[in-house]
Amino acid sequence: MRISVIGTGYVGLVTGACLAGFGNRVVCVDVDQEKVRMLNQDRVPFYEPGLEDIIRNNRTAGRLGFTCSLEEGIRGASVCFITVGTPSDVDGSADLQYVLAVARQIGAHMEEPLVVVTKSTVPVGTADKVRAAIREELEARGVQIPFTVASNPEFLREGAAVSDFMCPDRVVIGTDDPATEETLKELYSFLPPEKVLCMDIRSSEMTKYAANAMLATKISFMNEMARICELVGADVEKVRLGIGSDSRIGYAFISPGCGYGGSCFPKDVRALRHTALRHGYSPRILQAVEDVNESQKHVIFQKILRHFGQDISGLTFAIWGLSFKPNTSDMREASSVTLIQDLLGAGARVRLHDPKAMDEARHILEGRSGVTFVEDQYEAIKGAQGLALVTEWDVYKQPDFQRIREEMESPVIFDGRNQYSPQEMRRLGFTYYAIGRPNKG
Ligand code: UDX
Numbered sequence: 001m002r003i004s005v006i007g008t009g010y011v012g013l014v015t016g017a018c019l020a021g022f023g024n025r026v027v028c029v030d031v032d033q034e035k036v037r038m039l040n041q042d043r044v045p046f047y048e049p050g051l052e053d054i055i056r057n058n059r060t061a062g063r064l065g066f067t068c069s070l071e072e073g074i075r076g077a078s079v080c081f082i083t084v085g086t087p088s089d090v091d092g093s094a095d096l097q098y099v100l101a102v103a104r105q106i107g108a109h110m111e112e113p114l115v116v117v118t119k120s121t122v123p124v125g126t127a128d129k130v131r132a133a134i135r136e137e138l139e140a141r142g143v144q145i146p147f148t149v150a151s152n153p154e155f156l157r158e159g160a161a162v163s164d165f166m167c168p169d170r171v172v173i174g175t176d177d178p179a180t181e182e183t184l185k186e187l188y189s190f191l192p193p194e195k196v197l198c199m200d201i202r203s204s205e206m207t208k209y210a211a212n213a214m215l216a217t218k219i220s221f222m223n224e225m226a227r228i229c230e231l232v233g234a235d236v237e238k239v240r241l242g243i244g245s246d247s248r249i250g251y252a253f254i255s256p257g258c259g260y261g262g263s264c265f266p267k268d269v270r271a272l273r274h275t276a277l278r279h280g281y282s283p284r285i286l287q288a289v290e291d292v293n294e295s296q297k298h299v300i301f302q303k304i305l306r307h308f309g310q311d312i313s314g315l316t317f318a319i320w321g322l323s324f325k326p327n328t329s330d331m332r333e334a335s336s337v338t339l340i341q342d343l344l345g346a347g348a349r350v351r352l353h354d355p356k357a358m359d360e361a362r363h364i365l366e367g368r369s370g371v372t373f374v375e376d377q378y379e380a381i382k383g384a385q386g387l388a389l390v391t392e393w394d395v396y397k398q399p400d401f402q403r404i405r406e407e408m409e410s411p412v413i414f415d416g417r418n419q420y421s422p423q424e425m426r427r428l429g430f431t432y433y434a435i436g437r438p439n440k441g
Contacts, residue, residue, distance in 0.1 A: 174204020
């Protein structure tokens with residue numbers, strides 16, 4: 001099949017590259033000339049395991065190309081994916097300007113029948129707006145070219161995006177047109193048919209929000225349990241095992257921590273809340289999920305103040321892990337940023353380390369004083385009064401604790417992801433604070 005993909009962010013690049021890998025001819029379009037230039041040299045502008053190889057292989061095989069011209073990108077295509085960003089608007093709703101601008105351009109340039117698929121996370125009802133925008137442009141051109149609009153939300157996780165695309169739990173297709181359904185089913189014929197769920201467009205659009213809201217709810221719920229565990233002297237990690245073993249609950253997404261971040265959960269929970277409000281319903285659970293997460297992002301800072309007292313000016317803290325989660329360079333809405341801002345705001349200094357997100361961190365923190373970026377994780381803790389683990393990259397999981405003790409000014413660890421054993425930490429002579437775990441006894 002000939003496919004075009006508009007927007008080369010995570011979703012677009014992974015979709016385009018993987019579909020090319022299944023033998024389709026794919027052209028990816030992006031307005032960013034520098035990005036397109038890089039991609040045409042097989043360079044991926046962000047870190048995503050496995051993606052660069054797939055892009056190189058398929059580009060070399062002539063199945064994958066990149067261009068800035070949407071007109072060129074959709075020429076000859078029978079399916080066109082819209083995968084541009086839907087950032088939060090100031091009020092928290094999803095900003096559809098990029099999606100609708102692309103829809104208008106599709107209408108302005110398409111020459112052959114086309115299935116237009118929204119893959120970006122878009123509010124319920126967006127497919128109708130996309131359809132109207134394309135139709136308007138076609139009418140303005142005075143041409144009649146058949147097209148349909150479908151929804152096919154993406155559930156990929158950063159850091160596991162390629163394997164999520166290749167082996168998803170399910171693919172959701174929303175369309176009211178049987179021929180479109182067949183076309184998209186054919187595209188996903190590399191999956192067992194029971195994994196492809198077809199439904200109406202609005203349910204498909206809503207599925208994406210409901211899935212992310214559910215996952216965010218599980219995390220905030222667990223973070224709330226962690227708070228209560230601390231108060232009553234229980235260990236949330238034991239509680240997690242205790243409840244996760246119930247098959248109705250499961251182990252996934254119940255790890256407490258210093259808050260969720262990323263490009264999806266925060267934005268999508270806000271957008272869904274906004275959609276509900278617009279329809280006259282004030283969602284109480286979604287509001288609580290957001291509130292708990294916001295306060296959870298400050299939890300390490302509060303533990304630091306409790307340990308060192310309110311005046312931490314002049315103290316130095318090392319931070320391990322800056323990306324919003326391991327295996328990505330993405331720092332969008334990362335808990336590390338909240339902690340760094342809290343610490344700098346209180347007059348402390350920070351020494352930062354991350355295996356992949358240092359460039360992004362430099363960009364975000366440009367011009368801030370009191371910030372030192374350190375390429376070596378042990379060098380980062382040199383002279384620090386405290387070490388905060390914010391993102392559980394593998395390199396931090398079994399560190400040389402002896403060395404940590406030697407390098408640090410005082411051996412205090414704030415573990416925002418419950419990576420270490422409290423008993424072991426005490427045995428090694430650390431003062432150790434985790435999330436929802438007793439730090440005494
Ligand atoms: C998420 C969804 O998983 C994916 O299906 C959707 O398409 C996009 O949003 P992603 O943002 O890449 O993917 O990250 P994910 O791995 O889901 O983690 C999100 C955040 O939740 C991270 O900050 C992570 O640290 C946090 N998290 C996750 C927890 O705090 N506890 C958990 O148990 C799981």
